Amino acid sequence: MIELLQSLLQWLPESLQVLAIILIKIVVILAPLLVAVAYLTYAERKIIGYMQIRIGPNRVGFFGHSLWGLGQPIADAVKLMFKEIVIPSGADKFLFIVAPMLSMGPALAAWAVIPFGDELILADVNASLLYVLALTSLGVYGVIIAGWASNSKYAFLGAMRSAAQIVSYEIAMGFALVGVLMAAGSINLGEIVQAQSGGFWTWFMVPLAPLFVIYFISGVAETNRAPFDVAEGESEIVAGFHVEYSGITFAVFFLAEYANMILVAMLTALMFMGGWLSPFQGLPVVGDTFLAAPSLIWLLAKASIFLFLFLWFRATFPRYRYDQIMRLGWKVFIPLTIVWLMVVGAVIMAGGIGPWLH
Numbered sequence: 358m359i360e361l362l363q364s365l366l367q368w369l370p371e372s373l374q375v376l377a378i379i380l381i382k383i384v385v386i387l388a389p390l391l392v393a394v395a396y397l398t399y400a401e402r403k404i405i406g407y408m409q410i411r412i413g414p415n416r417v418g419f420f421g422h423s424l425w426g427l428g429q430p431i432a433d434a435v436k437l438m439f440k441e442i443v444i445p446s447g448a449d450k451f452l453f454i455v456a457p458m459l460s461m462g463p464a465l466a467a468w469a470v471i472p473f474g475d476e477l478i479l480a481d482v483n484a485s486l487l488y489v490l491a492l493t494s495l496g497v498y499g500v501i502i503a504g505w506a507s508n509s510k511y512a513f514l515g516a517m518r519s520a521a522q523i524v525s526y527e528i529a530m531g532f533a534l535v536g537v538l539m540a541a542g543s544i545n546l547g548e549i550v551q552a553q554s555g556g557f558w559t560w561f562m563v564p565l566a567p568l569f570v571i572y573f574i575s576g577v578a579e580t581n582r583a584p585f586d587v588a589e590g591e592s593e594i595v596a597g598f599h600v601e602y603s604g605i606t607f608a609v610f611f612l613a614e615y616a617n618m619i620l621v622a623m624l625t626a627l628m629f630m631g632g633w634l635s636p637f638q639g640l641p642v643v644g645d646t647f648l649a650a651p652s653l654i655w656l657l658a659k660a661s662i663f664l665f666l667f668l669w670f671r672a673t674f675p676r677y678r679y680d681q682i683m684r685l686g687w688k689v690f691i692p693l694t695i696v697w698l699m700v701v702g703a704v705i706m707a708g709g710i711g712p713w714l715h
Contacts, residue, residue, distance in 0.1 A: 382479045386468050394615040395430035397664065402429075404665070405672040440604035445508050448601070452506035457602070457609035460499030463492040464616040471623060472547045473653050474633050486534060486544040489624065493579075496613065497523045500598050503610070507601040515597030518587055518679060525686035526575040532694035533572035536565050537628045539701050540714055550632035555712055556639035562629040564704075564713040567697045569629045571690050573663065576621035578682065580614055582667055584674035585682055618667050619660070626659035 369377060399414060403426075406413030414426030444450055470485035472478040482488060497520050504516020538544050540561055541552040553560045562569045578585040581597075599610045626632060633656040637643040677685070704714045 379479075383469075386479060387465060390465070390468060390616065390619065391612070393619060394612055395434060397615050397619065398433070398611075399427070399430050400664075401668050401671070404668045408669075408672040434608070437608040438605055442604040442606055443601075445601050447508040449506040449508070452502050453601075454606065456499050456503035456506055457606050457613070458499070459502060460496050460613040461609045461616070463495040464613045464620065467492045467620055470546065471620075472550065472627070472632070473656060474651065475547070477653065478547065481545070481547060484544050485546045486538060486549070486628075489546075489620075490531060490534060493617070493620070494527060496617065499610075499613070503602070504598040507598075509601050512598050512600045515600065519581055519598055522581070522585065522587070522682055522686075523579050525683060526578040526690070529571055529686060529690035529694055530575040530579065532691065532698060533565075533568040533575070534628070536568040536694070536698055536701050537561060539698070539705065540565060546627055546632075550627055550634060553631040554634055554638065557631070557636040559639075559712045560629060560631045560634075561713065564711070565629065565697070565701070567693055569625075571694055572629070573621070573625050573666070575686075575690060576625065577667060577670060578686070580617045580621060580667075582614075582618065583671035584677050586676060587679050587682060618664060622660040622663035622667070623656070625663050626656055630659045632656050632659075 403413040405411075414429035416423060417426055417428040417432045418424035419428050444453055467489050469480045470478070470482055470488050472481070472485075500519045500523065501516050504513045504519075507513070537549060541549040543549055543552065549561075599607055602610060633651045633653055635649050635651060635655055637648045638651075640649065643649045701714060704710050
């Protein structure tokens, strides 16, 4: 692929060729991501609608046809782009506009180090796991600044609740990631995936099952998704930290939330379920057929399972009380991750167990 791009851009100076290839890679990653974010909102309304015996979007289509409402995300985007941006009197206008960018920027920049295959990656840095953890931690600043800059007590209260929740569950997520790097012996996402090669029984979700569950549930809480969406509890604080936002500024917060959902689902698949590796790898009945071959399709299928769980949780569970959320994070998840890290460390020091920890 790189050779083909270089041949097409050979008329450019070498330095510009490198820049052009990087820009093309960024577009190839971000364009499908933004489309996926838009249609994840459509999938959410359809799936939850079917679960609750409703229809969901079924009117807006393309070229004058309904097509099951597939044009609904496009209609929503156009509506939000042309709505007026209302800035409250007394608000800090500069920070009010910057806050959505601070939420969206890290959610997109984290994809620079996400591997989609052995060679399908924008930047293969050694500390890619550390890079993702650092960037995703920056999103909380957008939430806090949005609540403070809005000059609204409802927005500020929502920002404080959301920030406390995000910070609390990031600690549990960080400890879960420590277990992954201990098992893989690397903080490079590509090497973590390769450490799980051999079949579904060699994936880290088996020896690190508690960390696997804690990481995903913490990801649901960190993205402020139901049942952890107290920051947006309409019956309590209207709509949370973005209550004063409208138009495209509100849409950017919306995009950041769904981009983070996809990122959490992708990271869970990479670190605990073998990434792009086939679940049938190493099975004699499959042999060397295409079913055993690593593929981007396997990665997308695994991530789709976790995205479905995001939507299923919203349709099923009632919202937690705030004290219950804090108790779960501090008194259950963090102690459990610390205990399991000690178990993993002891097993590794003792010489390992099975095909996982050595």
